[in-house]
Amino acid sequence: MKTTAPRGTFDLLPEEVLVWSWVEESIKRVFHTYGYGEIRTPIFEHTELFQRGIGETTDIVEKEMYTMTDKGGRSITLRPEGTAPVVRSFIEHKLFARAGVTRLFYLGPMFRQERPQAGRFRQFHQFGLELLGEEGPMADAEVITLAVDLYKELGLTDLEVHLNSLGCAECRGRYRTALLSYFSQTKATLCESCQDRLERNPLRVLDCKNPKCRELMKEIPSIQNYICSDCAQHFTQLCNYLDEVKVNYEIDSRLVRGFDYYTKTVFEIINQDLGAQSAVCGGGRYDRLVQECGGPPTPGVGFASGFERLLTTLEQKGKLPNRSLTPQVYLVVLDKKYATAGYGLGTTLRRQGIETAVSLKVKSLKAQMKTADKLGASFTLIIGEEEWENHQVTLRDMRGSKQIRVEWERVPEILRKELAEKAPDPK
Ligand code: HAM
Numbered sequence: 001m002k003t004t005a006p007r008g009t010f011d012l013l014p015e016e017v018l019v020w021s022w023v024e025e026s027i028k029r030v031f032h033t034y035g036y037g038e039i040r041t042p043i044f045e046h047t048e049l050f051q052r053g054i055g056e057t058t059d060i061v062e063k064e065m066y067t068m069t070d071k072g073g074r075s076i077t078l079r080p081e082g083t084a085p086v087v088r089s090f091i092e093h094k095l096f097a098r099a100g101v102t103r104l105f106y107l108g109p110m111f112r113q114e115r116p117q118a119g120r121f122r123q124f125h126q127f128g129l130e131l132l133g134e135e136g137p138m139a140d141a142e143v144i145t146l147a148v149d150l151y152k153e154l155g156l157t158d159l160e161v162h163l164n165s166l167g168c169a170e171c172r173g174r175y176r177t178a179l180l181s182y183f184s185q186t187k188a189t190l191c192e193s194c195q196d197r198l199e200r201n202p203l204r205v206l207d208c209k210n211p212k213c214r215e216l217m218k219e220i221p222s223i224q225n226y227i228c229s230d231c232a233q234h235f236t237q238l239c240n241y242l243d244e245v246k247v248n249y250e251i252d253s254r255l256v257r258g259f260d261y262y263t264k265t266v267f268e269i270i271n272q273d274l275g276a277q278s279a280v281c282g283g284g285r286y287d288r289l290v291q292e293c294g295g296p297p298t299p300g301v302g303f304a305s306g307f308e309r310l311l312t313t314l315e316q317k318g319k320l321p322n323r324s325l326t327p328q329v330y331l332v333v334l335d336k337k338y339a340t341a342g343y344g345l346g347t348t349l350r351r352q353g354i355e356t357a358v359s360l361k362v363k364s365l366k367a368q369m370k371t372a373d374k375l376g377a378s379f380t381l382i383i384g385e386e387e388w389e390n391h392q393v394t395l396r397d398m399r400g401s402k403q404i405r406v407e408w409e410r411v412p413e414i415l416r417k418e419l420a421e422k423a424p425d426p427k
Contacts, residue, residue: 008114008122018323023154023311024107027127030150034142036105036129041085043109047075053084053293055260057201064112078111082304083261083286084293086130091295101133119277119309128283128304132290135299137234140265140285141241143301147269147281148247154310155319159280160270161242161249165235166203166262166284167227175226176202186216206256222253234264261286265301271313280313281305327357328419330372334384336362342383345393345411352412354419372398378422381411 005011012020028038047067054061066078079085086104089095095102107127114120129146131139144161151159166172179202183190187198190205194213197204206217227235242249249267257266266284274280283303290298314320329349333342339362346358357375359368365382372380382394393411395418396403406414 006122008116008120010121010123014325015323018325019320020307020311022321022323023307023314024127026153027107027150028105030146030153031105031129034103034146036103039086039089039104039106040108041079041082041089041106044076044078045085045088047077049084049088049293050077050080053087053261053289054081055201055204057197057204058258058260059207060112060258064114066111066113080112081110081259082106082108082126082128083130083259083289083300083302086302087132087289087293087295087300090130090132090298091290091293096133096290096296096298101131101139103129103131105129117276119274119306119312121308125307126304127307128302130300130302132298132300134301135287137238137265138241139299140234140238140301141245141247143283143303144238144242144249144267145245145247147283147303147305150305151269151280151310154314156271156313156317159313160272161247162252162255162268162270163239163249164223164252164255164266165227165231165264166223166256166266167231168263169288171223171227171231172203175221175223178221178226179203179205182219182221183216190216201260203256204258204260206254207258220254223256224251224253231264238265257282257284259286261289261292263287267303269305271309271316273316274309274312277309279306280309324376326355326376326378328355328378329357329415330368330375330377330380331356331358332365332368332372332380332382333359333362334365334368334382335388338383338388341388345381345383345408349412349415352416354412354415379415379418381415 050065051061060080065080067075070076086106090102105128108125109123110126111123113122116122129143131143148161167175180198183198187195190198191208191210191213194205194208208214255266255268262284264285264287268279269281270278271280272278281303285299285301287299289300290296331342331346333339343358346356349356357377359371369380377398380396380398382396387393391408392405393408394403395406395414
């Protein structure tokens, strides 16, 4: 039997979970400040949702989905992303019938069968948001500003925002014709998959990573030249809003993103130091997705950010907090005679919210003190012969030289006082 996690997946050990939780709390705080409520959707959905939502000719749907047939003969897929599930839920629960726009955020694992490498996993984690029900560019600006503010809150100030517009269906129709004409002479030299895409969905050719295809795309026309005046105005207004709140961005006319649902705005937030997988965040507007999934016409815009890539970025830039699982107190019991009473005292402390580690076996003082030290306990409580006879315990400060005897009944009270004195001043 294999004793390693499946390729492209990993375990999070307790210390790592502490750090992740800290990051999650910061993320939730910012989402709440902007008025977003958390939504939790299933880990798997009907396969059709992703086929329709993300697009049949995208890399994700063509090559990367974990799809299986369940015992009832239904095709189900582990979610490769969060937008289509949120849209499905928005329609199912008729959230569109509520007043105003709907602001939702989510956090959780996603699954894509990609080739694992640094920053790319098969089970990875995203946090993201979707703003549904507003077509104006201020919504796009809000979403991008929130992402930038969130990274700032975590101490990241030098990430790059790359921005583009893919226009509406009409703009895309014109661009499609331009792409077909651009590749008319070189079509036969494109890779097989690109040749197929050129027929079915020419825009997806731009996702190809094949060096030969990339070379052929060097002089490719920019989509910006095919954008109608309405879409151009939307983009200009978005830029004005971002300028107003001092969000820096670069216009990147090659940015198309790997999903068919995008209309108008697309963006990515990049950390160049991450190497090949440099996008920590990606998003955009999707004004047709709700309708395509069976709901009423509802515009939407959102983003998702990779947790792992964010964590690596925070680590690279020295912004990760030092978190460890250290007990406040370590209880040392020196003889079986009072082990039961010692267990009782330890439990009383735990029930009062004091983080207490208790040795499950009676060992020598030296061995137990060594463990307490290794765990980083702030205090030890020692119950030895003399203490037992006097109905007391010894309280030792592991960082200072203080050592006092405390009446058994007063242990929680004295300990709380000592711990409060040790606690760092709240800022
Ligand atoms: P995406 O660009 O596919 O967009 O993913 C968003 C982010 O998830 C990426 O920028 C990256 O940080 C992370 N990510 C993606 N794939 C992997 C992987 N295999 N391993 C590690 N991290 C990964 C979406 O998923 C869209 N649903 C975003 C969106 C929301 N658009 C509108 N609303």
